[in-house]
Amino acid sequence: MMRTDRRGFLKASTAAAGAVVMDQVVSGADPSRPLQMGVIGVGWYGMVDALAALKVGGVRVAAVCDVDSEHLKNAADELEKKQASRPETFKHYQELLDVESLDVVVIATPPHWHALQLLAAIERKKDVYCEKPVAYDVREGQAMVEAVNASDRIVQVGFQRRQSAALRQAAEFIASGGIGKLVQVDAQIHYHAALLDPTPQAPPESLDWELWCGPGPRIPYSPQVGHKSWRLEKTSGHGHLVDWGIHLIDAIRTMLGLGMPKQVTAAGGIYHYAGGITTPDTLSAHFEFEGLPVHWRHRLWGSTEYEPALSNGIFFFGTEGTVFAADRTWTVIRRGKEGAREEHDAPADLGRLHMADFLDAVRTRRKPSCTIGDGFQSTATVQLAMIALETGSTVRWDAKTLQVLDNPAAAALLRREYRPDWVHPFG
Structure with missing residues (x-):
């Protein structure tokens, strides 16, 4: 429950x-x-x-x-x-x-x-x-x-x-029944990614690329996968949901007191930046928490939402209204034809x-x-979405045993083999 x-x-x-x-x-x-x-x-x-x-x-x-x-x-x-x-x-x-x-x-x-x-x-x-x-x-x-x-x-x-006061205030309002019964949560972060040169080339003399790769696969260096740009590289960063979207998934879990989802599905791909990145530029994921569906979507190309502020935040849909919450602001949208809005600001150096x-x-x-336990649950939640995407399957998760249920292909992706001379810490 x-x-x-x-x-x-x-x-x-x-x-x-x-x-x-x-x-x-x-x-x-x-x-x-x-x-x-x-x-x-x-x-x-x-x-x-x-x-x-x-x-x-x-x-x-x-x-x-x-x-x-x-x-x-x-x-x-x-x-x-x-x-x-x-x-x-x-x-x-x-x-x-x-x-x-x-x-x-x-x-x-x-x-x-x-x-x-x-x-x-x-x-x-x-x-x-x-x-x-x-x-x-x-x-x-x-x-x-x-x-x-x-x-x-x-x-x-x-x-x-x-540490966001905006998210805290929004959570308290939702808990007080401000939007009635909470039925669904949607989160999204859309932005236009500025890619660097993906052409394999020699790393800068200042960079020890072998050590940078470390226990992960030794991939060819390019400006797009080195340093700050590793976030959209599959072998090092796992992509936008795991890098940035994870903040909103963690916020949802914290605000609502959720554990990990029972079931995860995902769909998407590289539709705009083919050949430039190795993780989805377009993604939808569905997390089935106990009694509550949570949806994620992102798009790393094109324009922002019709209201740019909506491109980064969380929608909480209730029977009596909606809350849209972001890092430093939150808005109540009342039920009804007029949809009256109440906007709240809570700036902070998070x-x-x-x-x-x-x-x-x-x-x-x-x-x-x-x-570390809190962080692990949020991290594993988004990792399961990427596993669901890679296998093209529904991933069912047992939070007590920390096992994927009845899906050997997905279970195999819970652990990546390290390169020779490096030892994975889990068995």
């Missing part, structure tokens, strides 16, 4: 509302003992996370790691300006983790690296902020959950929208608040707003 009581909503509400207080607590920490942070992967989002930590305060970025020496130098230069001290620099994450003074580690590499890096950090007794998705495959994520749960480490997964929540959890040893 779907949980429509307030527990799931209050969980989201407490985490988001408390983030401001958490930010103040961490910022007011003893400056003589700032938390020592290491960042693995200092491209675009690794630096977003590092700078968010500095905004919160009570932190010194003591070490950074990247397989691209140009990224590494640029990151060290910028951080030196921001914090008046230069971090140590490393090419390999194992070298960074050997720095004994580190308290916390940020993992902001492509997903095919997350499992090995997080497990190594836990083994060295570091607290971890790991970007989403939790892992590349479901079994990696399962191994990560088991390792973290067996430790005393604090792990936060980078689902920043858990990245800073989510990092503040993590740092406070580290200092107080409380549970963060997105645990």
